[in-house]
Amino acid sequence: QSVLTQPPSVSAAPGQKVTISCSGSSSNIGNNYVSWYQQLPGTAPKLLIYDNNKRPSGIPDRFSGSKSGTSATLGITGLQTGDEADYYCGTWDSSLSAGFFGTGTKVTVL
Amino acid sequence: QVHLVESGGGVVQPGRSLRLSCAASGFTFSSYVMHWVRQAPGKGLEWVAVIWFDGSEKYYADSVKGRFTISRDNSKNTLYLQMNSLRAEDTAVFYCARGRPYDLGYWGQGTLVTVSS
Numbered sequence: 001q002s003v004l005t006q007p008p009s010v011s012a013a014p015g016q017k018v019t020i021s022c023s024g025s026s027s028n029i030g031n032n033y034v035s036w037y038q039q040l041p042g043t044a045p046k047l048l049i050y051d052n053n054k055r056p057s058g059i060p061d062r063f064s065g066s067k068s069g070t071s072a073t074l075g076i077t078g079l080q081t082g083d084e085a086d087y088y089c090g091t092w093d094s095s096l097s098a099g100f101f102g103t104g105t106k107v108t109v110l
Numbered sequence: 111q112v113h114l115v116e117s118g119g120g121v122v123q124p125g126r127s128l129r130l131s132c133a134a135s136g137f138t139f140s141s142y143v144m145h146w147v148r149q150a151p152g153k154g155l156e157w158v159a160v161i162w163f164d165g166s167e168k169y170y171a172d173s174v175k176g177r178f179t180i181s182r183d184n185s186k187n188t189l190y191l192q193m194n195s196l197r198a199e200d201t202a203v204f205y206c207a208r209g210r211p212y213d214l215g216y217w218g219q220g221t222l223v224t225v226s227s
Contacts, residue, residue, distance in 0.1 A: 039155075056215060086154075098157065
């Protein structure tokens with residue numbers, strides 16, 4: 001059972017924007033950095049965002065992250081068919097001394 | 111470049127044991143925290159365990175605590191996951207990943223563990 005909640009799915013037309021929320025608590029998101037991962041079908045996850053809002057080299061600036069209190073958000077602008085994937089937030093829970101991933105969100109490009 | 115290769119997966123009966131390995135290359139292995147993450151068929155990601163640079167600290171998900179043991183051999187650039195008392199619900203693809211310490215920047219391709227009689 002994850003301590004991080006995400007919407008099961010979001011969708012939008014090509015070129016549009018989607019946002020994915022990740023809701024937690026003070027012991028996880030509230031006091032630790034959040035990262036975001038993209039998992040294309042049949043592949044290993046890939047880091048998209050770390051330290052709440054930083055992008056690793058090679059990740060386009062269409063992907064952005066933010067955090068406020070006990071929630072975090074991933075934004076994807078200029079949606080492309082290649083963005084169809086599952087997206088997960090992740091963080092550490094200081095009270096449980098364990099890592100957690102969000103429940104995952106499937107992005108569909110209409 | 112960073113390369114992580116898991117091995118050791120397979121089919122195992124409930125209650126038996128299995129040891130996974132993750133061979134690392136392309137970076138200074140002893141300088142990084144390492145994680146195991148799993149994904150049951152058709153399900154989301156589940157964090158399993160983490161081990162500190164020198165093995166001094168280890169933390170586990172409640173679902174595996176007391177049954178799984180994470181370890182590393184920095185001289186061999188290899189991460190391990192010893193899995194005992196395996197259950198059907200442990201069936202999953204297991205990934206090793208490099209941590210920094212808690213964002214996982216590099217992942218292996220995964221190894222499938224199937225627990226079935």
